[in-house]
Amino acid sequence: MSDTAIRPYRVEIPQAALDDLADRLRRTSWPGELPGVGAAYGASTDRVRALVTYWAEKFDWRAVEARLNAHPQFVTTIDGEDIHFLHVRSSRPDATPLVLTHGWPGSVVEYLDVIAPLTAPTDPDAPAFHLVIPSLPGFGFSGPTRSAGWNRHRTARAWATLMARLGYDRYGAVGNDAGSMVAPELGRLDPEHVLGVHVTQLFSFPSGDPAEFAGLSDADQAALAHLQWFYENKFSFNQVHSQQPQTLAFALADSPVGLLAWNGQLFDESLDPDFVLAHVAIYWFTGTAASAMRFYWEDAHATDQPTGPTTAPTALAMFPGDFQSIRRFAERDHGNIVRWTAYRTDVEGRGDVGGHYAAHQATEVLVDDVRQFFAALR
Secondary structure (H helix, E strand, O other): OOOOOEEEOOOOOOHHHHHHHHHHHHOOOOOOOOOOOOOOOOOOHHHHHHHHHHHHHOOOHHHHHHHHHOOOEEEEEEOOEEEEEEEEOOOOOOOEEEEEEOOOOOOHHHHHHHHHHHHOOOOOOOOOEEEEEEOOOOOHHHOOOOOOOOOHHHHHHHHHHHHHHOOOOOEEEEEOOOHHHHHHHHHHHOOOOEEEEEEOOOOOOOOOOHHHHOOOOHHHHHHHHHHHHHHHHOOHHHHHHHHOHHHHHHHHHHOHHHHHHHHHOOOOOOOOHHHHHHHHHHHHHHOOHHHHHHHHHHHHOOOOOOOOOEOOOEEEEEOOOOOOOOHHHHHHHEOOEEEEEEOOOEOOOOOEOOOOOHHHHOHHHHHHHHHHHHHHHO
């Protein structure tokens, strides 16, 4: 079989692996914790214990498998690495291909809720899409990476190869979290094929020039304050991943509860436990805690970073409670932002749309935003 072959794939975790996990959860050694401190020192024992109890007693991994296996999945080799992806084609002849990229500590599960409304909209006048949803190299069912250098740029090159291999000449790129870094790079390096880029964050930061802060709106000032808070209280994961991921990997590869606590720190407490544990379980069963963290190290040490702004038509759908992008900074890095939507907590009576995992938490709102953006590009 050639390296370019596309091989069918099914998620089938052996029962022995589930039994081993159950045994490890039963034998957890819990750390000490000062009374009454909550999450002041990091992940709280109360929250982690509640999730572990749910994992051991109620979480149904086989249901996650069944949900994944309800969609066509494949693996192909690109640049020496196995790449797993869901490939769900619409029945509509006018459907537009999209590649959707998740982040850390997420997985392809991030996008399961959008598959039906994007591929088979109930409104015949609504745009339809063919969806390609890959597991990032070194994440989940793509398996641990076997080579160094898998940063956002190399991943974008792999996605261009993947879409070409699938026969898509023109396609859009959608991303969240790390996917919001990969998608713009894909638009940069494959401009003759990428229609546009739709992301939920534009990670552009102050350059250090004091003039950048002059005349910022109250909303932008609040976004800066939120960024400062995140840096001071939640940014340790980025520092460790960017500097010493392998040191932490020994603990995460050996303890499912350690993996849950570390990855779970970036899952908001409002998220349902089944969603949180589906992601954590995928990292555990595939042994990709170490290789996923290396993505940050590779990105921080990248020597192949292009200069200048991206030029693909770009859309931002920004949700409350998530990273708040600042347009002045974003336009420095992205030269063709054609749609910028900052959603409020309540959108047209549809309820809370806040959160980092918009495809799960605000499915209808995100789907509408994707439809409107790509419809305008056709």
